[in-house]
Amino acid sequence: MSTLTFPPSLPPPAEDSERLHIAIQGWGTDEGLIISVLAHRPSRHRREIRRTYGEIYGDDLLKSLDKELTRHFERAVMLWMLEPAERDAMLANEAAMKWNPSNRVLIEIAVARTADELFATRRWYQTRFKRSLEEDVSAHTHGDFRKLLVPLVSSYRYEGAEVNMALAKSEAKILHQKIKDNDCSHEEVIRILTTRSKAQLSATFTDYKNEFGNPINKDLKSDPKDEFLSALRAIIRCIAHPERYFEKVIRLAMNRVGTDEEALTRIITTRTEVDMRLIKELYYKRNNVPLDRAIQKDTRRDYKDFLLALIGHGDA
Amino acid sequence: MSTLTFPPSLPPPAEDSERLHIAIQGWGTDEGLIISVLAHRPSRHRREIRRTYGEIYGDDLLKSLDKELTRHFERAVMLWMLEPAERDAMLANEAAMKWNPSNRVLIEIAVARTADELFATRRWYQTRFKRSLEEDVSAHTHGDFRKLLVPLVSSYRYEGAEVNMALAKSEAKILHQKIKDNDCSHEEVIRILTTRSKAQLSATFTDYKNEFGNPINKDLKSDPKDEFLSALRAIIRCIAHPERYFEKVIRLAMNRVGTDEEALTRIITTRTEVDMRLIKELYYKRNNVPLDRAIQKDTRRDYKDFLLALIGHGDA
Structure with a gap:
């Protein structure tokens, strides 16, 4: 139920790296070219591009993109380029470090993923931050929320269908x-x-x-x-109903004065390759407006083009 | 720091299986033969023997041993034959289901193992019991102990050496x-x-x-x-100081009226291939009696012979 579209035969990572190098190099940055490549490659291929780019140009592609891009577009591309568990580890760390009671990111990562995905995130978290996820969550939350969130992020739920x-x-x-x-x-x-x-x-x-x-x-x-x-x-x-949860986060991110780009970017980059098709359908049913139309109204320029490319603009 | 001794060139698993089959078959059981094989094979080789035995004789070796052996010797052989994570999952399940405040097994499994070992145990637990370890622990403990044990068995501690x-x-x-x-x-x-x-x-x-x-x-x-x-x-x-913890459990298991065979068996089967040499040294320092002498005094027959074989009788 992914909305990602990509060519039936993917270009070799070296070719994609060259295109990206051209887009990044020189005076201006060619955002359109970056979008046309990265918004149409599946996760494993993006990882290969990152690896190949490093080998050919001796630079970390993410760092190069980070230098050239700005604001919401930059953050969306960065999150999109990380592997799912690495991305969740980054998001969880941000959420734990500047935690506040209205932040739902830890819940999302702990509950709307499979048990093995959450565990992979806990591993990445340690590699990256030299501490455990539950350690940071328990050190930065308190009261009832701590009682709730620490077991939540430490859980490894059984996934069998048996019911008592x-x-x-x-x-x-x-x-x-x-x-x-x-x-x-x-x-x-x-x-x-x-x-x-x-x-x-x-x-x-x-x-x-x-x-x-x-x-x-x-x-x-x-x-x-x-x-x-x-x-x-x-x-x-x-x-x-995880898809209803995600639909609601997107809806609330746009139904307000000033879009909540952080939430919008997070949901789109984390769900595009999972269940974005279902989320789009629900969004349309609930709001009587296709999601791409709503995004077109609420966002601008490269950021808008990138999100629309990810959610499969036009095929809603 | 294992105390396990085994031949420099290990017999093929099919040969060991045949020996075990002879020992199990017929009227009496040849416990000495069983000990001479199983108490001198490393973990991976024991797993191979179990697999090969099943292929040749169409029976689960563990079930066949279970039928023939009795009491403390039976339990020791059973625990010894399980893979470490499977064994810990079984022990943790027993401890959770008949939990009482003086039971230290959950603490041992949650703390005196590496983070990855504990996680492997949580996986085995689900495969075997169709529930999660933390689910059973939290359903069968209460009060302060629940507050302590649930995060303990759910932990995935960072293992780097960095200290703040x-x-x-x-x-x-x-x-x-x-x-x-x-x-x-x-x-x-x-x-x-x-x-x-x-x-x-x-x-x-x-x-x-x-x-x-x-x-x-x-x-x-x-x-x-x-x-x-x-x-x-x-x-x-x-x-x-995990080795001091284990030494103390062994000491208390024997320094009492009536040996605590359950604790003795658990520590010896779980530590033989890890740090039993160190535990033996500590035991001797603390008690002025070599561990094998103490075991000889406190246990009997096949059970005694098996434990002594595991801890490397005579080389204390």
């Missing part, structure tokens, strides 16, 4: 009781959400709705301004 | 304050012990002693009967 229905029933009941008691940071709530498999939790959420009438996320909205409740809702959405 | 001395100083101070306040299950104590790298923690413990006079484990002994304090001391010992 009796357990789903009993844990739905625990969740309902704690929500009713206004005690949503209770350690049982955190234990259930951070350790159970996604299949098990989906069964628990279904039982919750059948047994108690409302979807759990509706009951978790008693105070829409409470950031902890909002974090719990994000976790539940990332478990049960 | 200012951080060591400030965290030694936090630990000292919490111990003084009799507040050792405070979340800061748990954060420090479960997330920092072993190199960083060793620096913290050294600074603690320099700054406040006592080794931290001495200050953590205010109430020798308090199981939580005892668990913290075990963690600290496993971080700073």
Whole structure:
């Protein structure tokens, strides 16, 4: 469900490197040429280009691009060029170091990835930052958020499809009781959400709705301004319907005064090769505007062209 | 620093399988033959024997041994025949399912292994039990122990040698304050012990002693009967001096009325190929009796012969 388009037979990495070298070299930078190459190459090929470029020109392609590009376009190209686990490690580090309660990046990386992807990110994190991810998260968060986020980023969830229905029933009941008691940071709530498999939790959420009438996320909205409740809702959405979570982040990034380019860039660079097609469909259903039209309205110049190329402009 | 001895040129696995088949077959079981083969083969070769035996005789070697052997000898052979991560997954599961505050197995597996070893165990755990390790630990422990054990078994510690001395100083101070306040299950104590790298923690413990006079484990002994304090001391010992931790477990397993065979078997089967030579040296220094002499006195028959073969009887 990727939106990435690329030529049926990919040019050799050396040829792509040469094109990029031409685009970067000399007085002006040819952003259009950079986009026409990098926005149409799959992840493994981009890695090969980076390696080959280094061999031919003796420069790190990312550093060269970093020097030539600016602002939102620069950040989008940088994130796009990193391997998924490396990119998540960078994003997680930024999020941990300047953490605030409304930041959802750690939740996204801990929950809307597979167990092995999260683990690969933890490895990259150590290689890059010489500390563990959970170490930084626990040193820079506090209170209820720390109690929630540390087990979340340390989790290695079971991914089998087995479901224990009796357990789903009993844990739905625990969740309902704690929500009713206004005690949503209770350690049982955190234990259930951070350790159970996604299949098990989906069964628990279904039982919750059948047994108690409302979807759990509706009951978790008693105070829409409470950031902890909002974090719990994000976790539940990332478990049960990750594509709806991503659609919502994109929607909120544009439905405001001044676009939230950081969120927009993050979702598009991390989801293009995963489920962007589904996110686009949901976006259209929810907003009655195709995503590419919304992006065209909210962004400008090279940044706009790059995002549109990634989400497959025109084929919405 | 392994105590395992084996022939300079190992017999082909098919030959070993045949020997074992003869030892298992027929009326009596030839325990001596089983010991002479299995107690003198390195881990990778044991795995090959298990695979080859299955191919030749159509039976799982472990199941066949399980049927023929009994009690402590049986358990020792079973644990010895499992791969390290599989063995740790089995031990961790037993410990989680019948958990009690004096059980140190989860601490041992979470702390006295490398980060990658612990992660391999978490993988095996899922393959075998269809749940995650942290899921079972958090469902079967409670209170302060849960707060401590869940992050401990979920950790993936950084293993570089870098140390931040200012951080060591400030965290030694936090630990000292919490111990003084009799507040050792405070979340800061748990954060420090479960997330920092072993190199960083060793620096913290050294600074603690320099700054406040006592080794931290001495200050953590205010109430020798308090199981939580005892668990913290075990963690600290496993971080700073794992071989001293193991020596102590063996010592306590024998210095009592009735040997604790479960602990003795566990330490010998898990450490023989790692650091048993060092543990034996420490044991001798601490007790003025060679470990093999102590084992000879405390155990019997095949079980005794097997343990002595593993720890390198006679070469203490």
